[in-house]
Amino acid sequence: MNIVVCISNVPDTTTRIKFAEGSSAIDTAGIQWVINPWDELSLTRALELRDDPSSGVKKVTVAHAGPASSEPTIRKALAIGADDAIRVNCTPSDAYYTASQLAAAIGKEGFDIVICGIESSDFNGSAVGGMISEFLGIPSVSSVSGISMENGMPVITREIDGGRESVKVTLPFVAIVQKGIAKEPRIASMRGIMAARTKAVRLYEPVDADCLTEIAGFEKPAPRAACKYVDPDDPGKLIELLQNEAKVI
Amino acid sequence: MESRKLLKSGEFLVSSTDAADIFIPEEFSEEQKMIAQTCRDFLEAEVMPAMTDLEKCDRELMKAILKKSGELGLMGISIPEEYGGFGQDFITQMLVAETTGAGASFSVAFMAHCGIGTLPIMYYGNEDQRRRYVTKLASGELLGAYCLTEPGAGSDANAGKTGAKLSDDGKHYIVNGQKMWITNAGFADTLVVFAKIDNDRVLSAFIIESAYPGVVIGPDEHKMGIKGSSTAQIYFNDVKVPVENLLGKRGEGFRIALSILHMGRIKLGANVLGAAKEAINDSVKYANERKQFGVLISSFGAIKNKLAEQVIRLYASESAVYRVSRDIDDLMNRYKSECGDKGRAAIDAISHYAVEAAILKVAGSEMLDFVVDEAVQIHGGMGYSAEMDVERAYRDSRINRIFEGTNEINRLLVSDTAMKRAMKGDFELFGEAEKLYAGLESLTDGKANGETYHSENKRYLANFKKLILICLHGSLKKFEKGLAHEQEVMNNIANMMMETYLSESLALRIGKLETLRGEVPVYRDILNVNIWETSYLLRKEAMDAACAFASPEQLPLLARAAGELTRVNFVNAKDARRRIADKLIEDNIYKF
Numbered sequence: 001m002n003i004v005v006c007i008s009n010v011p012d013t014t015t016r017i018k019f020a021e022g023s024s025a026i027d028t029a030g031i032q033w034v035i036n037p038w039d040e041l042s043l044t045r046a047l048e049l050r051d052d053p054s055s056g057v058k059k060v061t062v063a064h065a066g067p068a069s070s071e072p073t074i075r076k077a078l079a080i081g082a083d084d085a086i087r088v089n090c091t092p093s094d095a096y097y098t099a100s101q102l103a104a105a106i107g108k109e110g111f112d113i114v115i116c117g118i119e120s121s122d123f124n125g126s127a128v129g130g131m132i133s134e135f136l137g138i139p140s141v142s143s144v145s146g147i148s149m150e151n152g153m154p155v156i157t158r159e160i161d162g163g164r165e166s167v168k169v170t171l172p173f174v175a176i177v178q179k180g181i182a183k184e185p186r187i188a189s190m191r192g193i194m195a196a197r198t199k200a201v202r203l204y205e206p207v208d209a210d211c212l213t214e215i216a217g218f219e220k221p222a223p224r225a226a227c228k229y230v231d232p233d234d235p236g237k238l239i240e241l242l243q244n245e246a247k248v249i
Numbered sequence: 250m251e252s253r254k255l256l257k258s259g260e261f262l263v264s265s266t267d268a269a270d271i272f273i274p275e276e277f278s279e280e281q282k283m284i285a286q287t288c289r290d291f292l293e294a295e296v297m298p299a300m301t302d303l304e305k306c307d308r309e310l311m312k313a314i315l316k317k318s319g320e321l322g323l324m325g326i327s328i329p330e331e332y333g334g335f336g337q338d339f340i341t342q343m344l345v346a347e348t349t350g351a352g353a354s355f356s357v358a359f360m361a362h363c364g365i366g367t368l369p370i371m372y373y374g375n376e377d378q379r380r381r382y383v384t385k386l387a388s389g390e391l392l393g394a395y396c397l398t399e400p401g402a403g404s405d406a407n408a409g410k411t412g413a414k415l416s417d418d419g420k421h422y423i424v425n426g427q428k429m430w431i432t433n434a435g436f437a438d439t440l441v442v443f444a445k446i447d448n449d450r451v452l453s454a455f456i457i458e459s460a461y462p463g464v465v466i467g468p469d470e471h472k473m474g475i476k477g478s479s480t481a482q483i484y485f486n487d488v489k490v491p492v493e494n495l496l497g498k499r500g501e502g503f504r505i506a507l508s509i510l511h512m513g514r515i516k517l518g519a520n521v522l523g524a525a526k527e528a529i530n531d532s533v534k535y536a537n538e539r540k541q542f543g544v545l546i547s548s549f550g551a552i553k554n555k556l557a558e559q560v561i562r563l564y565a566s567e568s569a570v571y572r573v574s575r576d577i578d579d580l581m582n583r584y585k586s587e588c589g590d591k592g593r594a595a596i597d598a599i600s601h602y603a604v605e606a607a608i609l610k611v612a613g614s615e616m617l618d619f620v621v622d623e624a625v626q627i628h629g630g631m632g633y634s635a636e637m638d639v640e641r642a643y644r645d646s647r648i649n650r651i652f653e654g655t656n657e658i659n660r661l662l663v664s665d666t667a668m669k670r671a672m673k674g675d676f677e678l679f680g681e682a683e684k685l686y687a688g689l690e691s692l693t694d695g696k697a698n699g700e701t702y703h704s705e706n707k708r709y710l711a712n713f714k715k716l717i718l719i720c721l722h723g724s725l726k727k728f729e730k731g732l733a734h735e736q737e738v739m740n741n742i743a744n745m746m747m748e749t750y751l752s753e754s755l756a757l758r759i760g761k762l763e764t765l766r767g768e769v770p771v772y773r774d775i776l777n778v779n780i781w782e783t784s785y786l787l788r789k790e791a792m793d794a795a796c797a798f799a800s801p802e803q804l805p806l807l808a809r810a811a812g813e814l815t816r817v818n819f820v821n822a823k824d825a826r827r828r829i830a831d832k833l834i835e836d837n838i839y840k841f
Binding site for chain 2: 014016030071072075076079184185187188189190191193194196197
């Protein structure tokens with residue numbers, strides 16, 4: 001059984017985002033790129049399954065749509081333990097385009113399970129996983145918080161309001177996962193880093209696909225106003241501020 | 250094979266280097282960056298969450314975390330593959346030392362294990378010893394410690410009283426003695442121990458397993474900082490050590506000890522970079538959150554001045570660390586092809602750069618002390634609270650000026666070793682110095698028309714070196730063989746050498762950076778302020794020395810020469826520092 005984990009290349013989560021081109025694009029200068037945190041946890045869970053002989057999972061491939069400059073992020077995934085990788089040589093513009101590229105490439109590879117993070121920490125579109133399943137014509141399960149294997153078949157856990165849901169699904173399928181899928185991302189070991197040098201990254205050229213959305217502009221949230229301290233012996237002042245300034249009562 | 254010119258240790262005093270020939274951190278490969286990221290991920294996942302418990306000196310917890318770093322392969326970075334390691338080059342070893350430096354007490358335990366606990370056996374052990382111990386130390390199956398210091402033998406290591414006598418059957422050495430300040434003592438499996446055999450005047454080295462009967466580990470010391478690392482005395486009471494555990498040859502211990510200290514010093518120079526970056530990050534984050542008088546304190550010039558100075562000093566140290574790392578890598582490769590033994594090639598190359606090792610140790614440890622001190626100051630009252638990381642960083646930093654040879658010993662080594670290497674014929678120093686001294690009256694700053702930004706800086710640095718040579722000659726002329734006892738003058742010369750080496754490394758780095766990425770003004774600001782400060786420091790150190798060695802008639806001449814040779818362009822340091830700080834404040838993290 002083979003698992004394909006889709007990984008996105010995103011700015012490190014501590015990055016202070018700056019805009020370029022009249023606030024319609026992100027200024028990428030000086031940004032450190034990392035694997036999208038949801039995808040990194042997906043990869044960790046996929047590797048846990050592969051490393052458990054009873055799961056039947058034999059291989060984990062990572063799939064990425066992006067330019068050559070994102071190769072370090074793919075190498076990191078290989079260092080963490082993925083067996084090989086595919087990269088679609090394109091510049092992703094929106095979820096539809098990205099999903100089109102990934103689905104076309106994954107469709108040419110043998111796979112049983114595709115795992116996607118529920119969103120990416122840069123644009124947070126939450127759409128790619130569902131679109132991939134549609135393009136591939138296979139079922140998808142969203143908000144997945146656990147994947148295990150029983151007798152060669154996947155058992156999915158979903159966190160739902162007030163409880164937990166177990167779902168059985170036929171292969172192949174797309175799992176769109178939340179952060180609880182694995183406890184902590186796996187750290188690349190020295191052996192893994194050395195091995196990543198020689199692991200294969202198969203390159204696909206992009207297919208024709210439309211870009212259905214265009215970003216008109218970004219804006220940052222307004223800076224937080226200064227905090228006002230009120231003397232605990234003066235509740236009247238607090239009420240006055242809440243009524244007249246904050247206008248919440 | 251490399252064709253670049255490889256300077257000998259200390260030769261920078263009389264030679265110039267091309268920017269293209271040095272390694273700068275901006276050139277790390279993707280693999281090196283990934284290894285550093287693994288170190289950071291490990292610290293974040295395993296070390297930082299355990300810091301509160303580690304600080305209580307929980308030996309078992311530290312041991313467990315060390316073992317986990319071994320499982321990741323981090324303990325095998327410096328070890329050749331045939332002994333279970335990953336055979337990384339020296340630059341990568343230094344990058345790992347830097348990155349783990351942010352790990353406070355863990356860093357001390359980790360570095361002690363990987364460095365002084367393991368490498369003496371790798372560098373000086375025979376094949377059997379390497380197979381028996383190094384392979385397991387590289388994986389973390391065994392943990393190591395290094396036992397040199399004794400109650401009566403600190404800086405004077407050869408004064409140790411620990412003794413070893415050959416047993417009647419000739420199969421064992423019987424070791425008796427006491428060692429102190431032993432890092433990792435509480436859990437180490439293997440100890441590299443220095444002792445004198447019979448009535449030898451010099452030390453020999455032994456590999457002693459802590460499980461051997463007669464090895465007694467004392468309780469952990471109560472220390473000012475690095476509280477999480479186990480530091481204790483170790484007693485050897487009639488310990489039977491198999492003769493095959495003699496490390497190196499009989500009487501080779503002092504050489505081993507000194508070589509390993511060179512290695513420890515140079516790695517300390519990298520280690521402090523990680524701790525300094527952490528403290529700068531804490532500083533800027535706090536300054537970007539704390540408001541006084543209705544505004545963020547990061548908007549105040551006085552705070553910007555501190556933040557910028559932290560960055561400048563760190564950046565200069567970092568430039569020197571990776572410059573010499575490349576030199577060591579090249580020399581190591583040359584030695585490897587000559588002698589074939591990777592261990593000996595490595596330690597011989599590291600030991601060769603003894604001058605630079607001492608510079609990095611002193612400059613790095615004092616840079617970190619400055620950075621953490623200002624970090625506490627930026628935090629104000631909160632910096633004095635044990636709740637804040639900067640309080641721990643402030644205490645942790647202090648030991649760096651003491652261990653791996655005190656900064657007093659190392660300062661003397663900087664100037665003394667350079668002179669000895671020159672006397673040995675490694676490079677021409679004294680003739681040049683004499684010529685300069687003879688021409689004192691006609692010395693000028695050498696300013697020429699058509700200088701570029703970088704050629705002008707190159708001239709400043711050449712002038713700084715001339716001033717060092719003048720002081721060297723003047724003090725040798727006055728004190729002759731007694732100069733070694735004029736430690737204050739030796740320190741003046743050492744300080745001038747250190748500042749010049751750092752400034753030159755910084756200038757070369759900016760020069761190379763600009764060929765890679767084009768001009769970025771804030772980096773020129775860093776260099777401009779550094780050169781400006783170095784020129785003043787050099788003039789003061791030179792005149793301090795001159796007043797000690799020169800006659801009243803010579804002093805005006807020397808003062809004029811010092812003025813000429815430290816003349817640099819005026820720098821609006823206030824504005825330059827503000828621009829440097831503004832970048833740090835904008836990024837909210839050290840990203841230079």
